[in-house]
Amino acid sequence: MSEVKYSKEHEWIKLDGEEATIGITKHATEMLGDIVFAELPEKGSHVDKDGTAGVVESTKAASDVYTPVSGEVIDTNQMIVDDPSKINEDPEESAWFFKLKIKDKSEMDSLMNKEEYEKFAKETSA
Amino acid sequence: MSIKKTSLNNLHIKYGAKLVEFAGYQMPIQYKDGIIQEHKYTRSHSGIFDVSHMGQLFISGGDDLTNELEKIFPADLKKLKTNQSKYSFLMNNKGGIQDDLIITKTSDGFLIILNAACKYNDYKVIKSKLDNQYKLNLDESLSLIALQGPEAKNVLNKVIPGCDSLKFMNGNNYVYKNEKVYITRSGYTGEDGFEISIKNSDAETFVESLIENGSKLIGLGARDTLRMEAGLCLYGNDLDNDTSPIEANLKWAIPKSRIETEFVGSEVLKNQFQSGVKKLRVGIKPDSKVIARVNTKIYNDKNQEIGKVTSGTFGPSVEHSIAMGYVDNSYSTVNTKIFLEVRGKKIPANICNLPFYKKNYVKGEINV
Numbered sequence: 265m266s267e268v269k270y271s272k273e274h275e276w277i278k279l280d281g282e283e284a285t286i287g288i289t290k291h292a293t294e295m296l297g298d299i300v301f302a303e304l305p306e307k308g309s310h311v312d313k314d315g316t317a318g319v320v321e322s323t324k325a326a327s328d329v330y331t332p333v334s335g336e337v338i339d340t341n342q343m344i345v346d347d348p349s350k351i352n353e354d355p356e357e358s359a360w361f362f363k364l365k366i367k368d369k370s371e372m373d374s375l376m377n378k379e380e381y382e383k384f385a386k387e388t389s390a
Numbered sequence: 391m392s393i394k395k396t397s398l399n400n401l402h403i404k405y406g407a408k409l410v411e412f413a414g415y416q417m418p419i420q421y422k423d424g425i426i427q428e429h430k431y432t433r434s435h436s437g438i439f440d441v442s443h444m445g446q447l448f449i450s451g452g453d454d455l456t457n458e459l460e461k462i463f464p465a466d467l468k469k470l471k472t473n474q475s476k477y478s479f480l481m482n483n484k485g486g487i488q489d490d491l492i493i494t495k496t497s498d499g500f501l502i503i504l505n506a507a508c509k510y511n512d513y514k515v516i517k518s519k520l521d522n523q524y525k526l527n528l529d530e531s532l533s534l535i536a537l538q539g540p541e542a543k544n545v546l547n548k549v550i551p552g553c554d555s556l557k558f559m560n561g562n563n564y565v566y567k568n569e570k571v572y573i574t575r576s577g578y579t580g581e582d583g584f585e586i587s588i589k590n591s592d593a594e595t596f597v598e599s600l601i602e603n604g605s606k607l608i609g610l611g612a613r614d615t616l617r618m619e620a621g622l623c624l625y626g627n628d629l630d631n632d633t634s635p636i637e638a639n640l641k642w643a644i645p646k647s648r649i650e651t652e653f654v655g656s657e658v659l660k661n662q663f664q665s666g667v668k669k670l671r672v673g674i675k676p677d678s679k680v681i682a683r684v685n686t687k688i689y690n691d692k693n694q695e696i697g698k699v700t701s702g703t704f705g706p707s708v709e710h711s712i713a714m715g716y717v718d719n720s721y722s723t724v725n726t727k728i729f730l731e732v733r734g735k736k737i738p739a740n741i742c743n744l745p746f747y748k749k750n751y752v753k754g755e756i757n758v
Contacts, residue, residue, distance in 0.1 A: 301704065321704070322425075323704055
């Protein structure tokens with residue numbers, strides 16, 4: 265069973281064995297507004313937990329995308345680079361950002377589950 | 391100071407606006423549809439903009455008002471016919487722009503539309519330069535509503551019949567619910583449109599009737615992308631106290647008849663007309679989708695810094711990243727290759743013509 269967890273920076277992460285898929289939450293896209301640009305990490309590069317791993321820009325502003333866990337970038341989603349509006353349409357499924365081969369599963373422990381994240385998102389946007 | 395609300399504040403909330411503070415006012419950045427949809431609706435149909443935060447300064451009194459105002463503004467006010475409007479500037483002694491504004495000649499004086507963030511200072515500056523016999527009224531009992539887009543004339547004509555005969559940059563008095571409204575054909579989007587000056591107490595019902603006739607409320611977010619596509623300047627970004635109208639590439643707004651005459655900043659402008667300027671505002675088109683926002687540094691192909699971006703966004707109608715900025719004059723020619731430093735990377739871009747989006751104004755008398 266794959267488990268989805270959430271970061272305070274509004275990323276979601278789905279773990280499947282050693283492979284993690286990461287994207288930004290629906291709540292994040294609602295705060296950002298219309299997304300018009302996405303930049304993803306290089307395939308093969310290494311990213312560190314809480315480090316910058318991409319950028320999204322809305323008509324209003326640019327925001328960094330952070331990785332909630334460390335690992336090697338094994339895949340990126342070209343679809344969202346070609347058509348960034350897909351991120352607004354389907355942020356938590358087809359418009360994922362990148363996939364990592366992770367080293368340390370314990371890095372997942374500090375992340376929130378769905379219920380905790382929804383509470384956090386509600387409190388921080390109020 | 392507490393945050394101010396316009397007379398449309400309840401309506402903004404009713405239509406799901408995200409409210410932000412702008413120039414001391416609580417203003418809608420966007421509504422439910424979002425910036426891109428709002429932008430496109432304005433270009434394809436019509437959009438309603440609450441611009442009541444802007445200053446509406448009425449100046450009247452005295453026989454010599456036109457002469458006195460020509461000592462302040464570089465516009466040819468003597469030639470202005472009643473109800474005709476001109477784009478002009480309030481400058482400082484160094485030729486820098488304190489505000490960009492629209493002056494309209496009214497039956498008993500002039501109406502000047504001022505930027506929200508500048509209006510109180512403008513009032514002080516203009517008052518200090520005019521004799522006491524002249525009456526200045528920064529009228530906050532009036533709201534200002536812009537209606538923009540190809541359907542604007544049809545929508546407005548249903549609510550206030552007859553206004554579709556107005557020519558671009560001309561205004562007139564009309565009646566709405568037995569009250570006088572003043573309408574000009576002008577705007578800030580690159581589309582045909584109108585600005586309606588209306589009593590605060592009538593503003594809400596007026597806007598509701600525009601909505602009933604097919605228009606939608608549009609927030610400041612889309613107002614910004616629309617004006618950028620149209621190549622229009624935003625005061626505070628593209629224009630400021632250290633930038634002259636010549637540097638801003640707005641030479642067309644200084645009539646030839648005024649170049650040899652005296653007004654605030656005229657010496658500097660005369661000089662710049664003769665010997666040119668060091669920096670110039672240009673349009674910038676990045677090669678990729680990367681957005682170069684305000685303060686992005688601009689480099690030449692030898693990695694020397696040659697200027698900076700003053701406005702940048704994604705243009706929803708041109709479907710491209712677009713920007714404006716100031717570059718060293720020797721790099722201002724169209725198609726010059728430049729580089730924009732975004733997040734540490736040098737993004738190739740080209741100097742391009744403005745506007746990015748072709749204008750659609752209803753042409754009136756052209757004498758610029």
